[in-house]
Amino acid sequence: MIFSRGNTALSVILLLLGIFSSSVVAQSVGVCYGRNGNNLPTDQASVDLYKSNRIGKLRLYDPNEGALAALKGSNIEVILGVPNDQLQSLTNAAAATNWVNKAQFLQPTCKTKSRSQPAIDTTLLGKSYPPKDGVFSNDASSYISPIINFLKQNGAPLLANVYPYFAYVNNQKDIGLDYALFTKQGNNEVGYQNLFDALLDSLYASLEKVGASNMKIVVAESGWPSEGGTGASVQNAQTYYSKLISHAKGGTPKRPNGPIETYLFAMFDENQKRGAETERHFGLFKPDKTPKYQLSFA
Numbered sequence: 619m620i621f622s623r624g625n626t627a628l629s630v631i632l633l634l635l636g637i638f639s640s641s642v643v644a645q646s647v648g649v650c651y652g653r654n655g656n657n658l659p660t661d662q663a664s665v666d667l668y669k670s671n672r673i674g675k676l677r678l679y680d681p682n683e684g685a686l687a688a689l690k691g692s693n694i695e696v697i698l699g700v701p702n703d704q705l706q707s708l709t710n711a712a713a714a715t716n717w718v719n720k721a722q723f724l725q726p727t728c729k730t731k732s733r734s735q736p737a738i739d740t741t742l743l744g745k746s747y748p749p750k751d752g753v754f755s756n757d758a759s760s761y762i763s764p765i766i767n768f769l770k771q772n773g774a775p776l777l778a779n780v781y782p783y784f785a786y787v788n789n790q791k792d793i794g795l796d797y798a799l800f801t802k803q804g805n806n807e808v809g810y811q812n813l814f815d816a817l818l819d820s821l822y823a824s825l826e827k828v829g830a831s832n833m834k835i836v837v838a839e840s841g842w843p844s845e846g847g848t849g850a851s852v853q854n855a856q857t858y859y860s861k862l863i864s865h866a867k868g869g870t871p872k873r874p875n876g877p878i879e880t881y882l883f884a885m886f887d888e889n890q891k892r893g894a895e896t897e898r899h900f901g902l903f904k905p906d907k908t909p910k911y912q913l914s915f916a
């Protein structure tokens with residue numbers, strides 16, 4: 619079984635595509651903008667930090683007016699989350715488009731076209747190893763197939779949260795730290811050099827088994843905590859994020875033609891996140907905007 623962060627296995631989001639420069643469009647890595655903290659920078663200061671670090675993609679978890687206003691004219695590509703109480707009303711493309719048209723501050727932020735897309739948690743997989751045998755669980759299959767069919771009809775990718783950290787923490791007997799951190803030398807017995815690729819390819823194998831062999835996967839979240847639990851350290855997080863940024867430029871054994879569109883979790887440490895202590899230490903930056911790691915998004 620694959621493990622990941624968060625308790626929600628499925629949510630609906632909208633991908634907003636603006637008019638961007640070629641350098642921004644070509645960027646494969648973005649950063650999630652979580653806001654569960656009482657000591658975080660203002661929305662404008664946060665967006666300015668994205669810009670100064672040349673981060674051209676952002677995942678926003680709710681249509682916050684302040685954040686959307688700050689994003690106006692920023693040339694940042696945004697994935698926008700829909701609040702849970704509005705999910706049921708957005709069960710078709712027409713309803714999703716209508717939501718975009720009515721959401722205050724959304725229209726001025728960027729010229730957009732919308733696509734309603736589910737983002738899955740990898741706990742929906744019943745089997746993930748070896749990657750070629752990846753398959754959705756029986757419990758998930760009843761609603762996964764309609765979702766996949768909807769995405770196929772709209773030419774949309776599947777969004778998935780992929781966390782080697784949690785897979786490693788929950789199965790240290792079989793998973794080495796070097797395998798989770800992209801530092802393993804040589805392939806394992808099934809031909810994989812890192813856990814990220816294995817997890818992602820198990821999802822691709824699962825898609826193939828439900829008739830979606832050509833569907834693209836966007837990694838909507840992936841990260842490593844700097845403290846608070848097993849394997850959580852600044853050094854390990856620095857290694858993971860820097861290696862992932864570089865790795866996302868390429869592909870996986872099953873899908874070698876990259877890049878892999880990936881969103882790092884998250885921009886800041888969030889002191890009001892619920893759950894284990896590690897949940898409050900996934901930030902690339904401290905709340906005072908000081909970088910925890912030396913990373914390049916250029």
